Amino acid sequence: MSFDRGEVREVVAAVRLGNPRALGRVISWIENASPALPMISKELAPDTGRAHIIGLTGAPGVGKSTTVTCLVRGLRARGERVGVLAVDPSSPFSGGALLGDRVRMQEHALDREVYIRSMATRGHLGGLAVATPQALRAFDAAGFDTVIVETVGVGQSELEVAEMVDTVLVLLAPGMGDGIQAAKAGILEIGDIFTVNKSDREGAQALVRELRTMIALANRGPQDWKPPIVTTVAHENRGIAELLEVIDRFQASQAETGRAGARRIARARREVENIALAKVRAEFQLDGEARLEDLARAVSRGELDPYAAADRVVIGL
Amino acid sequence: MSFDRGEVREVVAAVRLGNPRALGRVISWIENASPALPMISKELAPDTGRAHIIGLTGAPGVGKSTTVTCLVRGLRARGERVGVLAVDPSSPFSGGALLGDRVRMQEHALDREVYIRSMATRGHLGGLAVATPQALRAFDAAGFDTVIVETVGVGQSELEVAEMVDTVLVLLAPGMGDGIQAAKAGILEIGDIFTVNKSDREGAQALVRELRTMIALANRGPQDWKPPIVTTVAHENRGIAELLEVIDRFQASQAETGRAGARRIARARREVENIALAKVRAEFQLDGEARLEDLARAVSRGELDPYAAADRVVIGL
Numbered sequence: 001m002s003f004d005r006g007e008v009r010e011v012v013a014a015v016r017l018g019n020p021r022a023l024g025r026v027i028s029w030i031e032n033a034s035p036a037l038p039m040i041s042k043e044l045a046p047d048t049g050r051a052h053i054i055g056l057t058g059a060p061g062v063g064k065s066t067t068v069t070c071l072v073r074g075l076r077a078r079g080e081r082v083g084v085l086a087v088d089p090s091s092p093f094s095g096g097a098l099l100g101d102r103v104r105m106q107e108h109a110l111d112r113e114v115y116i117r118s119m120a121t122r123g124h125l126g127g128l129a130v131a132t133p134q135a136l137r138a139f140d141a142a143g144f145d146t147v148i149v150e151t152v153g154v155g156q157s158e159l160e161v162a163e164m165v166d167t168v169l170v171l172l173a174p175g176m177g178d179g180i181q182a183a184k185a186g187i188l189e190i191g192d193i194f195t196v197n198k199s200d201r202e203g204a205q206a207l208v209r210e211l212r213t214m215i216a217l218a219n220r221g222p223q224d225w226k227p228p229i230v231t232t233v234a235h236e237n238r239g240i241a242e243l244l245e246v247i248d249r250f251q252a253s254q255a256e257t258g259r260a261g262a263r264r265i266a267r268a269r270r271e272v273e274n275i276a277l278a279k280v281r282a283e284f285q286l287d288g289e290a291r292l293e294d295l296a297r298a299v300s301r302g303e304l305d306p307y308a309a310a311d312r313v314v315i316g317l
Numbered sequence: 318m319s320f321d322r323g324e325v326r327e328v329v330a331a332v333r334l335g336n337p338r339a340l341g342r343v344i345s346w347i348e349n350a351s352p353a354l355p356m357i358s359k360e361l362a363p364d365t366g367r368a369h370i371i372g373l374t375g376a377p378g379v380g381k382s383t384t385v386t387c388l389v390r391g392l393r394a395r396g397e398r399v400g401v402l403a404v405d406p407s408s409p410f411s412g413g414a415l416l417g418d419r420v421r422m423q424e425h426a427l428d429r430e431v432y433i434r435s436m437a438t439r440g441h442l443g444g445l446a447v448a449t450p451q452a453l454r455a456f457d458a459a460g461f462d463t464v465i466v467e468t469v470g471v472g473q474s475e476l477e478v479a480e481m482v483d484t485v486l487v488l489l490a491p492g493m494g495d496g497i498q499a500a501k502a503g504i505l506e507i508g509d510i511f512t513v514n515k516s517d518r519e520g521a522q523a524l525v526r527e528l529r530t531m532i533a534l535a536n537r538g539p540q541d542w543k544p545p546i547v548t549t550v551a552h553e554n555r556g557i558a559e560l561l562e563v564i565d566r567f568q569a570s571q572a573e574t575g576r577a578g579a580r581r582i583a584r585a586r587r588e589v590e591n592i593a594l595a596k597v598r599a600e601f602q603l604d605g606e607a608r609l610e611d612l613a614r615a616v617s618r619g620e621l622d623p624y625a626a627a628d629r630v631v632i633g634l
Binding site: 037038041042044045046047048049133134261264265266267268269271272273275276277279280281284292293295296297299300301302303304305306307308309310311313314 | 354355358359361362363364365366450451578581582583584585586588589590592593594596597598601609610612613614616617618619620621622623624625626627628630631
């Protein structure tokens, strides 16, 4: 549980100066749940809160990587520094599964103002919830103007990531299964902006129509913002300028209504809660290992119920 | 937070006698996180530990519901009482999304020895982890010999459900996207038995071959059991007898090697841990609401880092 405080201080200082190698080291520490995390987080804090964080989500095959490449290109053209964090919550066992996709972003490989990084989350639910916001803080403190978080797959973890960002961009494409799938994942409720990519393909207009109806029917709660649907053909860079414009418009509207700030506070709150829970969980495991095992045996034999067992765990803390 | 203890006692007693309506009420209580849960769990405990729990997972469209119907038919033919629990972890907002599928199971609608139930998990990560095992305990105490848990979608939550069962059955079908998808979801590592359904379609043999290679390459750890691949055409009931035979063979092997028991203890342990964590989380929210909000504001302004904030939450418990 020990680490070199001097080394950490030096690396974090380099992150705050925007050094990409230092940022890479910090993200590896985060990924591996280094005991230095509280110190890192403390030293990064004063420089956080500036980056605009975009979450980009969608089923495999809709063109997420290509769209990210296009967005990076557009943001770079404005002079922004851009970070990309690809999290793969569905792949606890095969860390780095996304690296193949990253190859497609070679266009930006030599650009010092763009930093692209994959992060596996080791199959730990607490892992995704704790690691992703910390990695985003590191990007933020390193001075990136925009950070794009790309998630893979459909499911709970995508909804989790959506709660960690300023703007949720949902990608769909025709011929990837019907809109019902989108509804199942709950993304109709959480998307701020929808993009129908591969819009030159058959079925694109039908998908836009279906999506429009489903968004209108979705249980989104009272909102000033009606999520627009942008059509793109990312591999030809078509529709990207419009998409960036819609993203700007959304951010302006969020700032105006005060929602941007409220969302950041809610996000910080979940972050604090998740770290606190992870701490408590670690305490169960460190102090109560043998006792937890005994309780589990009793529960598996039907001699004790799990609630009574949980009471003994919590009291024992 | 109060409830009618006499009523709960009566309903739980009826569950233990196998009454399906009582079971339905208990599962609704579980789904809605009733304050009666600790009492229910305590009263059910002595009758638990008997059912064989099968987890069935696979992407939308591979034929999960049809396969479940066939398995139920086969198990009924042996005289078993069979329960089906369909959990939809990816749909926090649209509870009951699976009910449409359930209609397809009409075949068993009038059979008193079969009980089919959907359960939504309200978008709460703790929800799925806590609610599903409790619902399985209720089925178990109600005397069902086999309970099939069907999950929808691909992602972390499916891996979670896999940890709650005795046998993990992974369904695939040709033409549903490539095997790489399967690898991403981590299911290659967790499947005990693989089924290629719709095996009369083009590409089925190629999928079986690809799957065989990928299972061999997957990081499964040392095991005595090599997961077999069964081919089925569920809508014609083909291959189901063989599938049931493989399931029996797996259970016999698990019992022989002692893995069945070890798995149940590990399961009970996770269950206890998750309930304990949910308790702690509830305490954060009840006692520390205003303070948590203040801490979150400070974090969102960069005045405090989230680890320092989490320390104050945990100390304040």
